[in-house]
Amino acid sequence: MDWFDGRYQINKSSITIAHFTDCHLFSQDSGEYFAVNTSQALKQTLKDIETNKPDLAIFGGDLTQDHTIASYERFVDLIQSEQLEFPVFWLPGNHDELEMFAAAFKDQSNLLNHKCIDTAHFQILLLNSKSETPSGFISNTELMEIKKQVNDSDKPSIIFAHHHPLAVNGYIDKHILSNGKQLLTELSETNKVPLYVHGHVHNEYDKNYKGIDIYATPATSIQFKKNTSDWQQENLGPGYRLIDINAKGLVNTRIVWVAKQ
Template identity: 25%
Template sequence: MSEVQKIRLLQITDLHFGKTPQCLVNHVNPVMTFNAILDDIDRLRWHEDIIILSGDLSGIESYKSYKILNKILKCRDKKIIWLPGNHDNVTDMIKYLKDFPRIISMALQNWSVITLDTSQRNSPVGYIHADELQMLERQLVKMKDKFIIIAMHHCPALVGSRWLDKHRVKNHSDFFKILSNHKNIKGIFTGHVHQKFEGICKDIAVYTTPSSCFQFEPNSQKYEISDTLPGYRWLHLFDDGTLETGVNYVSANLTG
């Protein structure tokens, strides 16, 4: 009997880079913690795997953040799929992540990854604009014979934190209405909430991933920082449609 083959993907989210590599956010140096995560990936010999960077690559909507990130990714020879978050500027991302063009979807053997932009200017609330929804529908039709994962910044499900649940994708009903016509969707992978969450919404698995720098306290009523370590998510995609996923946390020098 032949062995079931698998593809491994990695998800890193909410990098929150500043204007310089020395900038701190909530007393954490996000460049140092991101590099520590890349070190952990290399230690596990996962350095050849594609990394999904799922938004808030900058924490202050600065083009300088993307220049720093582009340099790190190029020097470390990483394969990247990126998408924007509410702290990002898509125009600057395209311009300054110059060695990593925007990829909307990618076919990987029996699987396909589709990315969505859920960001709105000057708002922390997620929203999927009409052109994105139309693109999603086209991609799902095109990829009807593949197993699908969707990557986006904002979560379309409630995670149990009152203040963060207000940031849920506002038109989540439109999103799930499109998905309801497709039975090959294996998971939705998001960021924004700076914590691990796994749940089911409209019969589809939904995952959030910890930030690569700092975390929010789960099940909180208001903004509250957790002492949980930086983290990232791994995904194993098997050619029979099985998906396995988990989170690794990384002990790092947080402040430099």
């Protein structure tokens, strides 16, 4: 099946999207990623997201840290234990394996595999930027399909992907979306992509490139200190992004920081 086969429809004039990313879970509930219990951090984040009553949530990749099927099953357990009243969509990060997503998420009623979401005024596309290395890459074939999806729609498209397309002047730039500028340039030429949202950089950023607003969402696990060439952790607690959209375009986006553990 092609990546964008199957479309999910939301027939509301305005919607709120919750974007959360980079959970880095382990098979064990006690697993810690640089002294942070990632299961507990995700549980706190999901509880906080629920209080904001979004219409849908998008998980932005790097679900696992230990690359086990049990870590994916832990994600499912945490999602289901919160009894979320909205669907959760997903896309892969550099740590993820598509086969494990498919195995763990099978028959889960609110963990959905759709990569194209139609709303009243926007189309939302969830990209696969995973490559054979920690860096991201979009092949020419994939790029052509993304542009086709954008051009074939009579609505503007909002793009979600794991990898950052532009450098953030930090350690994580060694694992950037390697052809990110090409992707953004070609998307800008459609004049139909106002927004690109990503994770991977473990902090919040906002940029603009050729008319496309680019927003990074912090991690539910740990944050990386900004503007540092070496790896440095910053103790900010879990975070996620809320995006409100309606017929007039992007109305509001903000970062929500969850209370530290």
